[in-house]
Structure formats: C-alpha cells, structure tokens
Amino acid sequence: MNRSTPYLSDAIRFIILAFFALYFMMPIYLLVITSFKPFEDISFATMWALPKGFYLDGITQAWTYVSQNFMNSIIVTLPASLLSSILGSFNGYLFAKWRFPGSRWLFLLVLFGIFLPYQGILIPLVQVLGALNLYGKYAGLIIVHIVFGIPITTLIFRGYYSAVPDELVDAARIDGAGVLGVFWHIMLPLAMPAFGVSMIWQFTSIWNDYLIGLVILSNPDMRTVMVAVKNLTGSFFTNYGAQMAAALIAASPTIIIYLLLSRLFHRGLLAGSVKG
C-alpha cells in the first residue's frame, strides 16, 4: 500500500467517518435522552442537553400506552419469522441440492417476490384475506408475513446450502437418507448460522412493518406496536417524552434479537467436513 502521506489521509478519512457517524447517531441520541427526561424538562431549548437524572416516567407512561400492542407484535412476529425461516430453509435446500426440471426458472420466479412492492398489492391482498375469512385476524397477518418472507429466506438458505459440498449429500444418500432424511439429519443441523441470519432479517422486517399491520388489523386492540407508536403522535397533546420512550420500546426487540442471534453468524459449522 502506498503510505506517502499516512497521517493526513488517515485524519481526513477519520473526520469524514466521524461526521457521518455523528449525523447518523443524532436522532438515536435524542431518542434515548428524551426518553429518560421528566416531562417538565422537555423543551426545544434544552433538547440536546443530557437529562438531569435517570427518570423512568416517560418509559412507564409509554408502556401503559403500547404494552398491549407490544404483545400483539410478539404474537405476530415470532411465529411468522420462525415459520418463514423454516419454509425458506426447506426451499433453499431443494433449490441448492435437488435440482429438478425447471428449478432454475422457479427459483427466479420466487426471487421476483423480493421486489414486489407491498403498496401495489394491498387491495387484492385485502380482498383475498376477506374471502378466506382471515381479514382482521392475527392468523391473516402472520400468513401474509410468512408468504412475503419466503423469497428472501429461500435466497438466504439457498446461498448457504450451495456452499455445503454435494458429496455430503451423496454420502448421506448412500448411508440411507432420502430427501427429507438428508435435510433433517445433515442440512438442518449445518444451517444454524443461516437460521441466525434469516431470523434476524425476518424478525426485523416483520417487527418494523407498519403498512400491512395497519391495513389488516383494523381493531385498535389488535394493532401492532409500530402502528400504535405512530398513532401516539398527534392523538392528544404532544408528550415528546412518552412518544420517544414508546419508540425506544418499539425499537428494542430488534436490537436484542440481533445481539442474541448474531453469534450464530460467526460459527463455522462446516469446518472439518471435507478435506482440510
């Protein structure tokens, strides 16, 4: 590497990165400090100042507003991300290891689903759910999230399984495993890192969904937390502290799930299978 002017170029790079990092962190900083301020301390004049103490008023107040919705989100997000990951793992396995006539085209068709804009299919979606008697029900929203998740989870798992040597499948077939046996005994145990990726991805996107949750679950008691947080703004007097705290509450699960599952990324489960 050419390091003729090391200090200057490093410094410039650092300043640019620091600037964008700060710019990006600003709203988060504001979100966190405002959440822990007492109601009377919140004003535009002192909005950047640190809280004088650690006040949980905003958090407790926000929790009373959104706790039910928070639970609703869990009811929807957990089964939807788990099931779409499981379906994706099986799809990905078939597309990676059991190529059948037309599988290439079918795979492209599945991938097409990733690029479907939700807004464009909202009306037919509601009609279909109505016809199936699933409109306004958790099951309806869960199914929609599962179906919309399948393309991306399939892609994640197919990529992962493609890296698994074919000889492992051959060996298992000779050992007596069928299509399902190979999946269950060999592929699924090896796919834990892919499960980590898929679960984080699905959990984040389903948890953060606003549009579909808003449209499908019309009953206010069933609304998801994202819809509820949005409804806090402007519904009554502007309680910035409670609003910020509610946003913080709504954002926390995705951060926690990342911290819990991310170590799965780094585990090299394939080590030692084939020549070393």
Place this chain on the structure above:
Amino acid sequence: MASVTLEHVTKRFGEVTAVRDVNIEVKDKEFLVLVGPSGCGKSTTLRMIAGLEEISEGAVFIADRLVNDVAPKDRDIAMVFQSYALYPHMSVYDNLAFGLKLRRTPKKEIDRRVQDAAELLGLTDLLQRKPKQLSGGQRQRVALGRAIVREPKVFLMDEPLSNLDAKLRVQMRAELIRLHQRLQTTVIYVTHDQVEAMTMGTRIAVLRDGVLQQIDAPQVLYDHPKNMFVAGFIGSPSMNFVDAKIEGDMADMWVNCGSFRVPVPATHRERLEPLLKKQSRECFFGIRPEDMYEPKYAPPEVETDARMRARVDVTEPLGAEIYLYLLAGEKMMVARVDPRTRADIGDEVEMVLDMSKMHVFDRDTQEAYT
C-alpha cells in the same frame, strides 16, 4: 455372490457423452481399479454403480440384481469419497453409526460394529472427536470406517487417497490392500494414479474419453497393452514411442527408426506380418524405459544386438536408478538405467534395447500388433 456387471452402460449429460457403451464384469471379492486421466468418465461410472447418477443406457447388476432403478441406499453398497464427506456436526462415533441408525439396526449391534471398525482402523481413542479435530489421515480412516460398519456387498472408492500427502498415501495404500484381504469384499476403486492402480488392483480397467480401452490384470496391461494410450498410461516413466518403419521380410526383419535401426526377434515377426503386407509399413515403435540398458549393465539374458546411439540431454539420478533423457536424432527418449551408469549431459552413449519387450502400434488406429 457380490459381482457387479455393467452392460452397454452409457451416460450422457445433455450433448456430452461422459461414458460410452462400457461393459465390465467385476467378479466377487475382486479389487477392480478404474483408471484414466481426469474427465475419462471413471468417476461417473462409479457414481452410476452407486446410484448417484442415472444411467442413460444399458444395465447395471449388483449381485445379479438389476439395479438401474434402485435407490443408492438399497443397493447394498458403501462409498468412500475423495473429500471424505464426513458429517461435520457429528462425532466420529456418530459418523460411523449414522448409516446403521437410519437402517434401524439395534443399538447393541451398532455399538459392536462401530467398536470393531474403530479398532480395525485405530480410531478407538478418537470416537468422541468431531471431524475438524482430526488430521487428514484420521479423517480418511473415518471415511473408510463409515463404509466398513455397513458391511456392504460392494465397496466403491472414489480417489480416496488423493488428498493425502505422499508418505501417508503409500501407507494407506498398503492398509487398503490388507483391508481388502481381510474383509474379502468386492471393491471398485477409482484413481487417476497408475501406480495405485498397479499396486492395488486385481484387475485394472483403463478408460479414456468415456470408452473402456482395456481391462485385465496389472501385469498383462503392462506387458501387452492393447493400444498406445494404455501403453503410455501404464508404467512410469511412460513408454517411449518412435515413428518407425518395418523393413525386410519374415526371415530378416528390422525396425527402422530413422536415427537407429534394430532387428526384430524371430518370436515377434509373425505378429508383424500384416504390417509387412501393407503398402505403407509405417508404424510406431514402443519401448519401455526399463527395457533400455547401458551395454555393460544389461542382464545376461538380453540379446545385445539391438543397439542405438543417443546424446544425453538430462540425467535424473534417483539413487536406486537413473533416468536418462536421450536425444536420438530429433526424438527424445527416456531410459531407466542402472545407478552405476556413468553418463553426463552431452555425452554420446550407446544403449541396448531388449527387443523381446518391443511393442509395435499401427500408425492410423494406434492399436498394438499382437
């Protein structure tokens, strides 16, 4: 009992024919080696026997049962892969036991077989380890063990030693031979290494471009190759081939190689009669490096009347022998000579050819005159 028969087996991948009309009969307890350069169809042939690859045409029988449409798991075979293909998330014990578990073998029986195989292969202390904690040689043994515990009718091995370093490979080669003697099972073994083929095979099948060239015992292949490909493939260094012309008649026959001319022994003349009758008597003359001698060190039974002169281009002393790269006119030839031979680069040397070991191949078909 566990013979394997291939009848007119052909495999096509789209437009490409990987294996073309191959007929092989592997006898019970035989160690058959499929050998050939990469892309010759040997692995594909093995995978068709295993059931991992569909058969485009022809029939495969295992123990006299037609298995074309039988799933791999029901063919009573076990396979060892080049990459070992161990299940990375399972311990050595579970790797060995996996096939038996799937077949619902009783737990006690599984344990007995796994322990027996582990003992046979020296894996007893490693049973609780994961594959990534093993060395290459140990992984190789686990892959073998996985096949052994199944007690199959036929072992299929796809270049099982080619990922080992040279020393370990020689060691495992001997171990595999011993194992075959002990287990008395039919083995079909794929390799591109002719030394492995020669040392391990009861018989060797040489493949080229998906076509079976010759199948016979190693020594027969070495002594009587059917064509130039087999002649060149078996033996190391390879047989020397020289453009030549047959001269004379049945009473007095010569091979004229341009820069040298050597007499054909009486025993070999009859087979060359068809060539003699041809308008063009051109052919390829073949002589193995080990059938060329420095006159001083030629064994007494070798006639010394067939001589050639050549210039030493390169010498490769290997201790037990010396490879001499000789230039006879334009033609490069290799001789494998006695280590006492004194020859320096640039020297003009005289060599004796053991014409009782000569080979002659047709100029057009490259088939041997036998």
